[in-house]
Amino acid sequence: MPANPKYLNPSFWPRFSKITAAILGGYFVSVTFHLAIASWFNRPEVLMTTAFTGFILWVVLMVLAFLAKSGWKIWGIYILLSLVFLLLIYLGQTYNTTA
Template identity: 65%
Template sequence: MPANPKYLTSSKWQRFAKISAGILGGYLVCITFHLALCYWFNHVNVIITATFTGFILWATLLVLAFLAKNGWKIWGIYLLISLIFSIIIYLSKLYFPIQ
């Protein structure tokens, strides 16, 4: 049974925004999150754990991008979250440098 057309995205730009936000934006959030964790916990353990949790987080963010109505808002949210994690990484480098 095919999907109901009223629930499908008709705009090609919205489809592109959702796909790229899900793949690239989700990966960016996932990587910055795990890098931020590296400065607060033992970085070796975080990197080993990130091989499993990274895929789970990325897949979840990928699905969330397709559940939204506007792909550009998802891009904005993912970039904002990545910016917050990047600020945490920057502040952590100042106060807790890895030796």
């Protein structure tokens, strides 16, 4: 039984944007999220758990990217989340420095 044509996406760019958002965007969000947590809490413990939770979060973000209607919208969401986490990293390193 062939797939319903209305669910197939024949053009290259929407498919490419979803694939790159899943792989690269999900990775950026996962890494910046864990670095933001590490900048506010005990760094060695957070970085040890990142080996496991980082991969799980990355896979979840990959699945979410393929469930989205538009690859460009999910790219925008992932870039926005990464920028928010980068701001949290900056604030965490600014306010939690041990001299």
